[in-house]
Amino acid sequence: MDITDLTLTQTIKALENKQFTEAELNSAYQKRIGQVNSSLNAFLEVIDTNSGIPVGIKDIISTKGIKTTAGSKILSSYIPQYNATVIDRLIAQNVSIIGKANNDEFAMGSSGENSAYGPTKNPWDLTRVPGGSSSGSAAAVAANMCVFSLGTDTGGSIRQPASFCGVVGLKPSYGRVSRYGAMSMASSLDQIGPLTKSVADARLVLDWISGPDEYDSNCIKKRLTTNDSRFTKSLKGLRVGVPKEYFGVGLDPEVERVIKAAIKQLADLGAELAEVSLPHTEYAVATYYIIMASEVSSNLARFDAIRFGSDRGDFGAEVKRRIMLGTFSLSSGYYDAYFTKAARVRTLIKQDFEKAFEKCDVIVGPVSPTVAWKLGEKVDDPLKMYLMDVYTVPPSLAGIPGLSVPCGFADGMPVGLHLLGKYMDEDTILSVGEVYEQATKWHQEKPKL
Amino acid sequence: MASGETKVMKYEPVIGLEVHIELNTKTKMFCRCNADYFGKEPNTSTCPVCLGLPGALPFINQQAIEDCIKIGLALNCSINEKSYFERKNYFYPDLAKGFQTSQLVLPIAIGGWIEVEDAQGKLTKIRINRAHQEEDTGKLTHRDGQTFIDYNRSSVPLVEVVTEPDFTDTFQIKDYAKKLQQIFRYLDVSNADMERGDMRLEANISVRPVGQTTLPNYRVELKNINSFRFMAQAVEYEIARQIEAHEKGEKLVQETRGWNEDKRVTYVQRSKEEAHDYRYFPEPDLPILKMSATLINEMTKAVDTAKEKDPVKVAEKLVSTGMSLASGASIARNPIKLAIFNEVQKEKSVLDMDWKDFGNFIANREINEENINLVPELTKKQLSDFQSRKSGLISNSKELEALAQEVIDENPGMVDIYKSGKTTVVMALVGGVMGKSGGKADPGKVKAILERLLG
Structure with missing residues (x-):
């Protein structure tokens, strides 16, 4: 048995049954990291652990006493004085941080190539991107460098790299998990969530990290609940909405084939399919890039090299681009035409989902229109890169939860099935994901490194 | 131009x-x-x-x-x-x-x-x-x-x-x-x-x-x-x-x-x-x-209660104890004097205090202290100053009454005016008594005695 193949739930059980010790567990992962990190560049910093459950943390999440760079040169020597709320909660569950995971600078990017510390490689094909911005978090889980990892998702940054790397990725509802300590990119969209080896693991980690926190005013007071009558073996009684707008121009035919097969499998498991419409989908990317950039321009103002960090000239090109776009959108004379209008369209997108969820319990579709592309393929065309976010951005704008579950391969690269739930109903998408993965085992596929 | x-x-x-x-x-x-x-x-x-x-x-x-x-x-x-x-x-x-x-x-x-x-x-x-x-x-x-x-x-x-x-x-x-x-x-x-x-x-x-x-x-x-x-x-x-x-x-x-x-x-x-x-x-x-x-109601009530501390309101309250408008306004604007006055009012032993006189006395005192913690000490001092000033006064009612009767007897004209309804003339008689006492009479007390004698 390779210890590093085990899921979180299996690892906990094995530790309880004394199949191996925490020290053995950590040394197995340390060894694995030693073998593969240099070719993957998934971890920027490796911490010498010998107890606890070893996990990877996206380097945009503050870890007390451990360098946290956000993938930026500007924070190349920044050591936080405090832990993010999620870190304190994981530590309380006997989790130890084994690595700080690479990411696109300040979580801005869809390929992992915007890190000041070099791109992370996709474990399934080292010439391809792992997705982003939680690039290292996804690659590290896929390559068994940690039991699970945390990422952040603003417009798809957990789900898309999870899809590209063949792991499970969950973006919780906005307000489910405290954002305190995760460096803000776009405050009204950011959420922290798990990247795991199974859906059951994602449920467990969400249970650990979620819940009210008086350090994040937008964190809801209610705790996560697991419905006793949830789907466990069959999906009988489940209504699955398939949005017609998610299967149009731009969707790679191979990816479409895999997704359609997965949807058929849901039907085979007893689910009832219904076509739904999300009519404002085509405006989502434009809306997202206005709101997100506006908030970015303000959130990154604190990086002024006075209390920490280096000069603003050290920001990368993508970060500078978004600061400028956002500053423009908020400027007097342009505010109404851009920011205000985007905020209105955001409401329409939210209403699209509310209406669609009158007809179904979950919505399914692709996470990304393509599989992982080649390194360097899109770096010179930011717009092309932005358009890759077309399926992940609408749920982010609506604040609803989204789960990426491995559902097959196209051109030899993993494809993720996107399961979207009602606001604060992670329980249903997680149980649908659990039933699906029991039936298919796609999540057990591992890259040959 | x-x-x-x-x-x-x-x-x-x-x-x-x-x-x-x-x-x-x-x-x-x-x-x-x-x-x-x-x-x-x-x-x-x-x-x-x-x-x-x-x-x-x-x-x-x-x-x-x-x-x-x-x-x-x-x-x-x-x-x-x-x-x-x-x-x-x-x-x-x-x-x-x-x-x-x-x-x-x-x-x-x-x-x-x-x-x-x-x-x-x-x-x-x-x-x-x-x-x-x-x-x-x-x-x-x-x-x-x-x-x-x-x-x-x-x-x-x-x-x-x-x-x-x-x-x-x-x-x-x-x-x-x-x-x-x-x-x-x-x-x-x-x-x-x-x-x-x-x-x-x-x-x-x-x-x-x-x-x-x-x-x-x-x-x-x-x-x-x-x-x-x-x-x-x-x-x-x-x-x-x-x-x-x-x-x-x-x-x-x-x-x-x-x-x-x-x-x-x-x-x-x-x-x-x-x-x-x-x-x-x-x-x-x-x-x-x-x-x-609910919150706004609660805050409105709190503001209404606090307004009682508004100097204008406080002055009105002080004036109702008998002191002059000017004295009331002056004490209301001086937190130390106000504290001293309130402190004295709490004292049971000064129940028969002439509040009007005391109010005017405090208003005219020069008190430069700003430390609110010193109020108990300041109060003691002001009270004793006030009382020692008072002690020089003729406090014997009989003595005052005799002087008042003298003034009444000497001013039959004024007594007639008083009796015709122009009662403000009593102040002129008070002045007479004050003169006879060499300024050592309490004008308030004198006025009361005169009014009683004039029926």
Whole structure:
């Protein structure tokens, strides 16, 4: 048995049954990291652990006493004085941080190539991107460098790299998990969530990290609940909405084939399919890039090299681009035409989902229109890169939860099935994901490194 | 050139005020650090939130919101049921987050008024545009060519009260500032101490020809002036400067000016071209504030109770004990004297005190002490001074009665006038008795005795 193949739930059980010790567990992962990190560049910093459950943390999440760079040169020597709320909660569950995971600078990017510390490689094909911005978090889980990892998702940054790397990725509802300590990119969209080896693991980690926190005013007071009558073996009684707008121009035919097969499998498991419409989908990317950039321009103002960090000239090109776009959108004379209008369209997108969820319990579709592309393929065309976010951005704008579950391969690269739930109903998408993965085992596929 | 008959254009100033008040809440506006930074070692009252460290998020201090509601209510404002914070984006080294969390579109309180007195003693209603909630910045100190930043003040709650441009002279401005200070103190929301920077004034000034009702197309903002006196001087200077410019036909422009104390002139700090575009937008890290009817009712009650501490109300109460209006007003405005008077009133042993006399006595005393903790000692001293002065008086009623009878017998004319209904004449008889006693009689007592004898 390779210890590093085990899921979180299996690892906990094995530790309880004394199949191996925490020290053995950590040394197995340390060894694995030693073998593969240099070719993957998934971890920027490796911490010498010998107890606890070893996990990877996206380097945009503050870890007390451990360098946290956000993938930026500007924070190349920044050591936080405090832990993010999620870190304190994981530590309380006997989790130890084994690595700080690479990411696109300040979580801005869809390929992992915007890190000041070099791109992370996709474990399934080292010439391809792992997705982003939680690039290292996804690659590290896929390559068994940690039991699970945390990422952040603003417009798809957990789900898309999870899809590209063949792991499970969950973006919780906005307000489910405290954002305190995760460096803000776009405050009204950011959420922290798990990247795991199974859906059951994602449920467990969400249970650990979620819940009210008086350090994040937008964190809801209610705790996560697991419905006793949830789907466990069959999906009988489940209504699955398939949005017609998610299967149009731009969707790679191979990816479409895999997704359609997965949807058929849901039907085979007893689910009832219904076509739904999300009519404002085509405006989502434009809306997202206005709101997100506006908030970015303000959130990154604190990086002024006075209390920490280096000069603003050290920001990368993508970060500078978004600061400028956002500053423009908020400027007097342009505010109404851009920011205000985007905020209105955001409401329409939210209403699209509310209406669609009158007809179904979950919505399914692709996470990304393509599989992982080649390194360097899109770096010179930011717009092309932005358009890759077309399926992940609408749920982010609506604040609803989204789960990426491995559902097959196209051109030899993993494809993720996107399961979207009602606001604060992670329980249903997680149980649908659990039933699906029991039936298919796609999540057990591992890259040959 | 112009003859003596040329019509001389008259100008009037149009002035609006912005006042920042630092609240005296226990903790800061958006974090749990101690908000009392005065005299503290620099950077000892800070945390990730008020230092603006990456990843830190704000949370709202409910006490500050309630204080802001109270200020709004005391200024006759209405309270918005829905209100929210916005980010005011600009760079300055003392601004930890790169933006100030403030309010623009939906402030907590809007549309109030307050009455102020002008130089002629005429009362004018000044309209209050808004009272909104925001936070303070850190503090810069420049020394030996270096700049030091103290973040102890960063995120201390501030309320900004903005008036409409309704002021026309500096007397009104002084009266306004004085009245605001009293309100903040009786509400107990701020120490409102100008010297310590608890209360900061900014004025927007322009002048227009008398008779013009529209606002001028420019305004000059006077900023960073830290005393009532200098502000009044700067405003006076600015009015004169602008009128002169108008008379010379010069074009006045939108700008920010400061006050040079040595040269006693205002000077340009920032021109319109350099004005910031603050890029306000709703603060995404904070929820919308919803003011329930219950909360507003509660705050209204609190303000009504606090208003009992309003000097005008206090003076009325003091006068009802018998002292003169002037004495009442004087004691009401002097916290130490008021405390002494209240202290004495609590004493059971002085039940038969002549409150009118004692009130006037305290009002006229010179008491320079400001330490409220010394009130018990001061009270003892004032009481004994009052009593020893009294002890020289003729307290024997029989003796006074004899003197009174003498005066009555000597003034039959006045007695007739008194009996015809003009009872005020009794004061003349009191004067007679006082004369006979060599000033050692209590006029109140004498008056009572005379009235009794005259039936």
